[in-house]
Amino acid sequence: MVALDSVTVDVLRAHRARQAAERLALGSDRPDTVHVFTTEDGKPLHPDYVSRHFVRMVKRANTLRVGDQGQAVADVQRALGFTESGVFDDELRRAVFDFQRERGLTVNGIVDPHTWYLPAPNEPLRPYPHPDCLPPIRLHDLRHGAATLALAAGGDMKVISAMLALDHPGHGGHLHVGPAGGGTRERRGVGSAGAAAQARASR
Secondary structure, rough: OOOOOOHHHHHHHHHHHHHHHHHHHHHHHOOOOOOOOOOOOOOOHHHHHHHHHHHHHHHHHHHEEOOOOHHHHHHHHHHOOOOOOOOOOOOHHHHHHHHHHHHHOOOOEEEOHHHHHOOOOOOOOOOOOOOOOOOOOOOHHHHHHHHHHHHOOEHHHHHHHHHHHOHHHHHHOOOOOOOOOOOOEEEEOEEEOOOOOOOHHOO
């Protein structure tokens, strides 16, 4: 059993509603299934597909392109001399094209980390989503991240071991690093853990 926060519960309920709508649309052709995450026709997702899709999601989160909105888009607009609307439109895309061409970057109109750091080299990191805000991470690494957050929360190692379905509490002590802010350090034999905010992605 894994404890879920209210946001995750809302996401899962919305997902179940979409599944129900797809089942109705396909009628008898869509088999009923006990699986939570499936293809549109009700078949279980292949693990390799999930891993590849996660990598694509991380890469997409580290870019800005037409249709995106937010403070990071406004930052790009300000750096390129535009009015800060916070909306990535076709005009901004053409300006990004020109910016990339002038600086010998890959010309695609997409603000990736390479493009992001050039307009504002003195302040590349922001306290909100922006290109390169996510480090290279595999789907399996979320399991380690969940344990790190759990350790930082100060709960019991037996709780975190049960959450991660480890056979023995000692098996997980060497897998996880300390939380951000205290430096990266290995945690061995730590007897504390807690409810992990990323538990929904740990398995």
